[in-house]
Amino acid sequence: MVDRLRNSEANARRIENVESCFGASGRSLMKPGRVLVGEGVLVKMCRKKPKPRQFFLFNDILVYGTIIIAKKRYSKQHIIPLEEVKIENLEDEGDSRNGWVIKTRTKSFAVFAATPTEKNEWMAHIVRSVQEILRSGRAPAKEHAAVWVPDSEAEKCMCCQSTQFTVLQRRHHCRACGRVVCRGCSSKTFVLEGISKKPVRVCDTCYNKLCQGIKVSRRTELTGNDSSDYSDEEDVPSNSSTNSTDKYEAPTFYEPNSNPNADKLI
Numbered sequence: 001m002v003d004r005l006r007n008s009e010a011n012a013r014r015i016e017n018v019e020s021c022f023g024a025s026g027r028s029l030m031k032p033g034r035v036l037v038g039e040g041v042l043v044k045m046c047r048k049k050p051k052p053r054q055f056f057l058f059n060d061i062l063v064y065g066t067i068i069i070a071k072k073r074y075s076k077q078h079i080i081p082l083e084e085v086k087i088e089n090l091e092d093e094g095d096s097r098n099g100w101v102i103k104t105r106t107k108s109f110a111v112f113a114a115t116p117t118e119k120n121e122w123m124a125h126i127v128r129s130v131q132e133i134l135r136s137g138r139a140p141a142k143e144h145a146a147v148w149v150p151d152s153e154a155e156k157c158m159c160c161q162s163t164q165f166t167v168l169q170r171r172h173h174c175r176a177c178g179r180v181v182c183r184g185c186s187s188k189t190f191v192l193e194g195i196s197k198k199p200v201r202v203c204d205t206c207y208n209k210l211c212q213g214i215k216v217s218r219r220t221e222l223t224g225n226d227s228s229d230y231s232d233e234e235d236v237p238s239n240s241s242t243n244s245t246d247k248y249e250a251p252t253f254y255e256p257n258s259n260p261n262a263d264k265l266i
Helices: 009-025 116-135 204-211
Strands: 036-045 050-058 061-069 073-081 086-089 099-103 108-112 188-190 200-202
Touching: 009 036, 009 073, 036 061, 036 116, 050 108, 050 116, 086 116, 099 116, 188 204, 200 204
Parallel strands: none
Antiparallel strands: 036 050, 036 108, 050 061, 061 073, 086 099, 099 108, 188 200
């Protein structure tokens, strides 16, 4: 199906539309052989709270951004090469339903769909697209960024277990394990091989292990998280529920039988 769409006018129009929605602040997405596989809104678990984000799955990259005006204007464009992507299922827990973790070399975070069906569609298309890009010869990421513990789940430092967080005593995140730690327990930096080219903040526990050549266990099972990139953390009005995509249209995947409108869109 991707091969049939590769050089189609419909595919070119869709990509041009995505570019226009991001405007001058976004990078060019038009590229020979690139196909827009699907698009839709997912709730991304950010550092402070869950927020809706517009996602675009291409046959070689995953793009997402902040919704300014639905289907018309997006900002804060993020582009993730698919060869770096690994996804893991999240079991439903309380209000956190229909979720999975998207792990990459520099960013790992949880996302949530509105329904189980939409979750299955997204995961199936992502897995298929990743498999195809790897079959083309791209090398997969050897390491993936830690999933961050959300601020709301840590009232005190997860390293020393004594420092209480306040307005003055800020929370920090260890880039190696993803835990929330205080400034005193995260004053050191380290170059994380395969993840960072520059030294990044790590907690004392991870620093000691890394200096001894011990592999640090990175958190991947938590539903609330974000990575070392804060650039989509601006204050944008959003529902705090992880299933607040209900007010948005269902995702569209551009192939037959994936949704009722697919044949019309091809």
